Amino acid sequence: AAWKAFLNVSQSIIAIAFGAWAYESLGGTHGTPLESNLVAFFGLAVAFFTTNMISVSIFFVIRNKNTFLSVLRQVVGPGGINIVYGLLASPIALIAAFLYDKLYVGGILLIILPIFLIRYSYLSKIQLQQSNQDLLKVLVKTIETRDPYTSGHSLRVSRLARFIALELGLSARRVEMIETAALLHDIGKIDSVYAEIIRKRDRLTDEEHRVIKTHAVKGAELLQSLTSLPEEVIKGVRHHHERYDGKGYPDGLAGKEIPISARIIMLCDSIDAMLSDRPYRAALSVDQVAEEIQRCAGSQFDPDIVAVVLRGETLEKAAAQIREASLPDVVGV
Incomplete structure (x- = not known):
């Protein structure tokens, strides 16, 4: 432009x-x-x-x-x-x-040629990373087609996680890893054992609750087979249901023991769920979500991250994402 x-x-x-x-x-x-x-x-x-x-x-x-x-x-x-x-x-x-x-010109050529080779190598690496990211998005979208109520959920959570990580002043490398972990946080649900539970519209039984809780570990185990993913991404996926008070799963971690990627994803996952329609309830308003995350700060959520979210326009941006996703496609004539 x-x-x-x-x-x-x-x-x-x-x-x-x-x-x-x-x-x-x-x-x-x-x-x-x-x-x-x-x-x-x-x-x-x-x-x-x-x-x-x-x-x-x-x-x-x-x-x-x-x-x-x-x-x-x-x-x-x-x-x-x-x-x-x-x-x-x-x-x-x-x-x-x-x-x-x-x-003279020969001296310039001596330095330009290696620089061009370095640039070509760098661009090739960037293109490979982008291809991998696109492949992961397709994989996540495939999982979400099982449930129309969660369509686009993982992508919205990843965008929200990136925004919060930037607000926290984290490094570019760490922001990228948190964004990737957020995109893949439900990747474990690709296993067929979860298919019927995901599609179920009634309240889950105790046994179904036990099964669905295994998706975080299942996702981490799946990602461990992909050696290109950093350990922080895998930990973010494994621990994104840990609670700040230690009452979460799978390992019952508490406070700062929980990786920051997982603490951010836990909050983003909940925000997107509350702002979205569900079979059993209508979406909450931005004010209602603000009250809820404030109430759960220190128990379910990291209070420091909650403070950052409430200080800015994070909830408004999250709600705008959902509104955009719900708009019908317009076909040109």
């Missing part, structure tokens, strides 16, 4: 301008040996990456209506790791300038 190109160009111009100002302020000069301007070059790199990250954060604050600090923490990464990565990569530009100074 044109506006994205405009924003990217504007952001780059601003970052370059601040970098140039920092370079000259630290005594950097033009036409002198590169080794005499190393301090100025380092200042240029710090100013460039810092300005760039602040600009990106402001854009996402405006676009997604998140708080500036939560977005900045996400962009900068834990302990400022993304700035560190940028600074570690910045000598590539210095090396390119040195090679051009000594070898």
Whole structure:
């Protein structure tokens, strides 16, 4: 889109301008040996990456209506790791300038070819990850076709979990793992033993309750056979029915013993269920859901995560997801 190109160009111009100002302020000069301007070059790199990250954060604050600090923490990464990565990569530009100074175009080719190979490898990895994600979504959708009342539930829970994880200021890697775990939290229900129970419209018997409770362990065991999934994803699936007071299942974990991925999924799963119609009741309103999760904070849910949800517009976004899913498809003429 044109506006994205405009924003990217504007952001780059601003970052370059601040970098140039920092370079000259630290005594950097033009036409002198590169080794005499190393301090100025380092200042240029710090100013460039810092300005760039602040600009990106402001854009996402405006676009997604998140708080500036939560977005900045996400962009900068834990302990400022993304700035560190940028600074570690910045000598590539210095090396390119040195090679051009000594070898002209041949020097540039020496550094561009390896960079293109690295980029190709990175893009291939991203495409493979996207393909795997699409495959998992299809698998989850197949499970949910057994019950029209839960259609789209896992995808909504994953989006909600991602939003909450971002609000908590977790790292990009961790947010991604929580989102994946949330998408797969009911994957154990693919086993045929649950088919009749899922379709049942009456109240479950004690035996059926016992059987359905095994889906979390079943899902974790299934995912353990997929070596590409991180351990945190598997733990999030296994423990997403653990309660903060230790009365959940399958292992009776309590408080912070429960992985944060599972604590987030537990809350998101409940929010989506309460905001959705069920065979035995109509959907609750946003205010009713807010009262319920506040009442259960410290018993069923992590009170810190509940506080984050109630402080923002999380419930409104969750309700909007369900409304969008219920709209009929419009066929063009």
